Amino acid sequence: MTIGIILHPYSERHPAGLGRYIFELTKHMVEADSKNSYIIFTKGKKSVDFKGSNWKLSECPNGLFWLDRGLSRGPKADVYIFNTPIMPLFFKPKRSIVIALDYAYWIQAAKSFREWISKYVLYWYNKISLKRADKIVSISEATKKDTEKFFGIPAEKITVSYPGFNDFSKxxxxxxxxxxxxxxxxxxxxxxxxxxxxxxxxxxxxxxxxxxxxxxxxxxxxxxxxxxxxxxxxxxxxxxxxxxxxxxxxxxxxxxxxxxxxxxxxxxxxxxxxxxxxxxxxxxxxxxxxxxxxxxxxxxxxxxxxxxxxxxxxxxxxxxxxxxxxxxxxxxxxxxxxxxxxxxx
Known part of the structure; x- marks a missing residue:
């Protein structure tokens, strides 16, 4: 099976929080899996280096509809993993997994009309993506409950998987x-x-x-x-x-x-x-x-x-x-x- 992972958002400089989660999860999946092959999709050019020969990089172009353009023109996977609830609008993945992290943007009050517009556009996009996904992985029980409550997603569609962490003690x-x-x-x-x-x-x-x-x-x-x-x-x-x-x-x-x-x-x-x-x-x-x-x-x-x-x-x-x-x-x-x-x- 070929698994496609959208390595976004990710910054090579000082990745923390979301960026670190995305990188570490991708790295450990690729390096621990000897059965499947991987396509790592990036937005623009990114320097990524994992062990093993079971993966390859596919660069999506920057700009409007970058995800649609990058996935439709790039190599095809059997399953696509989206690290945020943002799937392409037009490209239809064969099978898809969306990762739910948090919905801070929705919980926090908008402080301007522009913020209010952005908030509802992102909510609409998230809702479409979560409903279209074949499976949702939540990083906590709290986020699972929020996904059910805010977007009307049935509980049986969501799996909770706690992330790992960097062991600073070592x-x-x-x-x-x-x-x-x-x-x-x-x-x-x-x-x-x-x-x-x-x-x-x-x-x-x-x-x-x-x-x-x-x-x-x-x-x-x-x-x-x-x-x-x-x-x-x-x-x-x-x-x-x-x-x-x-x-x-x-x-x-x-x-x-x-x-x-x-x-x-x-x-x-x-x-x-x-x-x-x-x-x-x-x-x-x-x-x-x-x-x-x-x-x-x-x-x-x-x-x-x-x-x-x-x-x-x-x-x-x-x-x-x-x-x-x-x-x-x-x-x-x-x-x-x-x-x-x-x-x-």
Whole structure:
């Protein structure tokens, strides 16, 4: 059987979140499968290199209807996998699988007429694609339920398959120059990631504990980042909030292994990769009681909070520090060792 995978959206530079999911899933399918052959379809020219000889690349042209033009003119597959609910409008795949990640665009309110138009056009396109697909794979139970609720897709058409994750615990560390005591956020700086409330919660934490810092990892820039920065600059905690921008995976591994906790109470999330990555490094995690994060957070033993409640996020920060102090302190270790020694008198 020949399987066609649409490797889009994917960027060779700093793939994260969706891009990383698409690349890693494709890579592992191609390299683990000795029975089937693969055609990797890309939008425009992409540098892709997988092990083995069971795959080939097919470049789709950029521009309008790129998917229709690329698939109709390119080599044919028996099954096509679309990594987002966007199938070609005119080309009819022999069989098709659509992957459902999240519907943040639909859940969030539009802030302008232009956004409102884009929202409904994308919804219409998603609905057509989901209904046409032979099978839908959802990355979480939460997204499965949203697919049923928003688009009227029957449950039996949807299979839940949790994605893998990059195991940062096995990566060599690249030391990052940060203070010893810090909370960590890793991810894009978008409104749905709830960074404003994370910052506000840390400011409340800072009013009680001034010896901790908040370290934010993610590409900076844009209107939302400027709104976050404005709140930071107006606070007494401004010197204790550090924006690192994009850093390497080895740098992230260092932070995961040295932070007090990961703070990741997103408003909307299809899965929540940082939660799993941090948990694999033994890092306590604070996340939302909503969407897929409650599902993933429960598996990872996260502290679950109402993402709209700033004081609840602050209290979770205080809790992680208190737990660490109670169970893992040098004084505690010293007293216990003395007690063991004294029993040998």
């Amino acid at each position: 990566l060599p560390e690249e030391k990052i120059n940060v203070p010893e005591k810090f909370f960590l956020y890793v991810g894009v700086l978008k409104e749905r990631k709830n960074l404003i409330r994370i910052v506000q919660a840390f400011i409340e934490f800072y009013n009680l504990r001034k010896d901790f810092y908040l370290v934010v990892v993610g590409k900076t820039g844009g209107a939302y980042f400027e709104a976050v920065k404005k709140i930071v600059e107006a606070s007494d905690a401004k010197n204790n909030i550090i924006f690192l921008g994009f850093i390497s995976d080895n740098g992230v591994a260092y932070l995961y292994k040295h932070a007090a906790a990961l703070v990741f109470p997103s408003l909307i999330e299809g899965f929540g990769f940082p939660i799993v990555e941090a948990a694999a490094c033994g890092l306590p995690t604070i996340t939302s009681i909503t969407t897929s994060l409650a599902e993933v957070g429960d598996i990872c033993k996260s502290i679950l909070v109402d993402p709209y409640n700033i004081m609840a996020i602050r209290d979770a920060m205080l809790k992680t520090v208190a737990v660490a102090t109670r169970f893992f302190s040098w004084d505690k270790s010293a007293y216990e060792m003395i007690a063991v020694a004294e029993k040998l008198k």
